[in-house]
Amino acid sequence: MMMSNLHPAFILFVGAFLPLVFKGKARNWVMLAVALVTFGVTVSLPFGDSLSASWMGFELDLLRVDALSRTFAIIFTLSLVAAYIYAMYLDEAVPYIASSIYVGSALGAVFAGDLISLYMFWEIMAVSSTFLILIRRRKGSARSASRYVLIHLMGGLILLAGVLMTCVTTGTTAFDAAIMDPRTPASWLILVGILINAAAPPLSAWLSDSYPEATVFGGIILSAYTTKTAVYTLLRGFPGWEILIVVGCVMAIYGIIYALLENDMRRILAYSIINQVGFMVCAAGIGTEMAINGAVAHAFCHIIYKALLWMSAGAVLYRTGTEKCTELGGLYKSMPTTMVLGTIGALAISSVPGTSGFTSKTMILVAAADQHLFWPWMILEIASAGVFLHAGIKFPYFVFFDKDRGLRPKRALPSMTLGMGLLAFLCLFLGVYPKPLYDLLPYQQMFLDGFSVFHAEKLVTQFQMLLFSGLVFFMFLPLLKRTATISLDTDWIYRKVVYRSMVSLARVLNGTNARAYALFAQKLPHVLFHFFNHGPSRLVVFVLTPFWQIQGLDWQEIAYRQRLMYRRASLGIYPVGLAAIFVAIFFGLLYLT
Amino acid sequence: MNAKKEHRKREWDWFDKPKNRHLLRILLWSACGISVVLEFFVDRHPHFQIDSFHGSFALIGFVSCAAFILIAKFLGIFLKAPEDYYDDE
Numbered sequence: 001m002m003m004s005n006l007h008p009a010f011i012l013f014v015g016a017f018l019p020l021v022f023k024g025k026a027r028n029w030v031m032l033a034v035a036l037v038t039f040g041v042t043v044s045l046p047f048g049d050s051l052s053a054s055w056m057g058f059e060l061d062l063l064r065v066d067a068l069s070r071t072f073a074i075i076f077t078l079s080l081v082a083a084y085i086y087a088m089y090l091d092e093a094v095p096y097i098a099s100s101i102y103v104g105s106a107l108g109a110v111f112a113g114d115l116i117s118l119y120m121f122w123e124i125m126a127v128s129s130t131f132l133i134l135i136r137r138r139k140g141s142a143r144s145a146s147r148y149v150l151i152h153l154m155g156g157l158i159l160l161a162g163v164l165m166t167c168v169t170t171g172t173t174a175f176d177a178a179i180m181d182p183r184t185p186a187s188w189l190i191l192v193g194i195l196i197n198a199a200a201p202p203l204s205a206w207l208s209d210s211y212p213e214a215t216v217f218g219g220i221i222l223s224a225y226t227t228k229t230a231v232y233t234l235l236r237g238f239p240g241w242e243i244l245i246v247v248g249c250v251m252a253i254y255g256i257i258y259a260l261l262e263n264d265m266r267r268i269l270a271y272s273i274i275n276q277v278g279f280m281v282c283a284a285g286i287g288t289e290m291a292i293n294g295a296v297a298h299a300f301c302h303i304i305y306k307a308l309l310w311m312s313a314g315a316v317l318y319r320t321g322t323e324k325c326t327e328l329g330g331l332y333k334s335m336p337t338t339m340v341l342g343t344i345g346a347l348a349i350s351s352v353p354g355t356s357g358f359t360s361k362t363m364i365l366v367a368a369a370d371q372h373l374f375w376p377w378m379i380l381e382i383a384s385a386g387v388f389l390h391a392g393i394k395f396p397y398f399v400f401f402d403k404d405r406g407l408r409p410k411r412a413l414p415s416m417t418l419g420m421g422l423l424a425f426l427c428l429f430l431g432v433y434p435k436p437l438y439d440l441l442p443y444q445q446m447f448l449d450g451f452s453v454f455h456a457e458k459l460v461t462q463f464q465m466l467l468f469s470g471l472v473f474f475m476f477l478p479l480l481k482r483t484a485t486i487s488l489d490t491d492w493i494y495r496k497v498v499y500r501s502m503v504s505l506a507r508v509l510n511g512t513n514a515r516a517y518a519l520f521a522q523k524l525p526h527v528l529f530h531f532f533n534h535g536p537s538r539l540v541v542f543v544l545t546p547f548w549q550i551q552g553l554d555w556q557e558i559a560y561r562q563r564l565m566y567r568r569a570s571l572g573i574y575p576v577g578l579a580a581i582f583v584a585i586f587f588g589l590l591y592l593t
Numbered sequence: 594m595n596a597k598k599e600h601r602k603r604e605w606d607w608f609d610k611p612k613n614r615h616l617l618r619i620l621l622w623s624a625c626g627i628s629v630v631l632e633f634f635v636d637r638h639p640h641f642q643i644d645s646f647h648g649s650f651a652l653i654g655f656v657s658c659a660a661f662i663l664i665a666k667f668l669g670i671f672l673k674a675p676e677d678y679y680d681d682e
Contacts, residue, residue, distance in 0.1 A: 256661055261672060330609070369640040369641070374641055377641070378643065381650075382653065385654040385657045456634075456636070457635045457637055460632050464648070464651045465651065468628075468651045471622070486679075487673055488671075488673075488678075
């Protein structure tokens, strides 16, 4: 294997064994080195398909490198580097093993040029990421993890069905927009499988259910890969599918409403992932060069600021032990650095000019406007205002400001601050100088034509919209007062309705079972035994007693004869019965002779 | 005890002071005003009718956020549940 076709996922899969070899601080450093090497290899990958394999008669194209896949891989590995810097405090092997397999398989899925290897990496992602939730070792986390893996295995099966149908009908395993374009039932199945991973409603509740149940480190890792791998596959296989515009718009609005209802700070961030992925899914649906560029750029920037937000929330959780807004507040006094860095993430997600969100999201909005798609454009603009409301202000306000609840935690660990600092720097850097990011995008012509987001008009209108959104937040503050509640999402259906109907079904079936057992296995043999044991003698006594009475026997004699009958019956020595046995023996002997 | 008290005194509590909060509020209102005024000085190229008038983005921001809050408040009646809601699983 030459350096040019060294698969980055391979490094992470090998690296997944190292936490077992190294202990303590050495483990932290070794894993950071693994992440850095993977990042370096990814950045230097040349374009082209350079690694193929044959497996069970299928041709696997494991390393399809082009601007689209490489840009996703670069941000995947860069964000892993930041996460491993942040996680220098970790003293466990499992999070490292799970995260490097998870990120490795995400890289595998992004570089997969065929459906078979895409599916395989897809499933490895689902299973390895489950451990990032399980390692919190809480009852709620274990249950959430089992729901998480079940949903993903279901999505994986739908994907597999589509993959197999495509392979059989088209005779090729290749995965690109041309193969998916005929819009056969097979491509629709693949699309549904992908949309489940993209957290598209109604099957989106797995995200807000499970991510906040993960550990501090687990949440940071999880926030980046599953949904963005799904975005990549949509961009690769389904650009221009109009249904995605609708799905994306629904996701953008849905995420905001739920984020406004939530009290758990990491659940607020989980819902804002759905909201942000909505922008990217919508852009995939628009499908123009500008839209695809916008989606890639937005995924890139989103992973950075979202990881930063999860890191700052993670630092707060690590130090205070709670993630409920009703118990947090006033933390700017004791965790000022975390507050500043978290707020940079919050401004970036709101696409405030000067941050990375502005340089990427604007492309999607311009793409929608250029296509004269009024409603998608309108909804995305509305959603942009809403993002500022729920993630831009609500998250920092209720965690770091609002009422001082007397919490005086220590500052975030130095490694945490360093990890956050790196990402905060990138948020600001790409916000004022987006060229390095733009250079990575698949379609370069629009930049040669002089595309730029830094227009006076765009800057002013964006500030206008955000400032008035902020004004609404503070005007309506009493209505936004946090309550110690959870919000019911579509997981209610399988956590309550299905669960309850299963419980009642179990009750009905188990009840029937128990009754049938009591009747047929316990009572009936007893009754039958009684009947066959005592029935004949009772019958004989019942028939003979009137004859005895007619014969004029006195009651003592009758009672004696009755007892005699019962005794004979219990011993099986009826005269008739004995005679019958002798007859049978006699006939038997006759037959033998 | 004394050291602790002194530590608390030195704590940065700028955002807790009503005077400063009031100042921030004034700043926010005036920033909103400035952003609307600035629009006079830029060339607008509206794509649709709704963003063609002056201050249209201010209106979009204000109305949509107010609507989000009210809708969320309303849906909260049905969707909010006590924290132990799923504990009987």
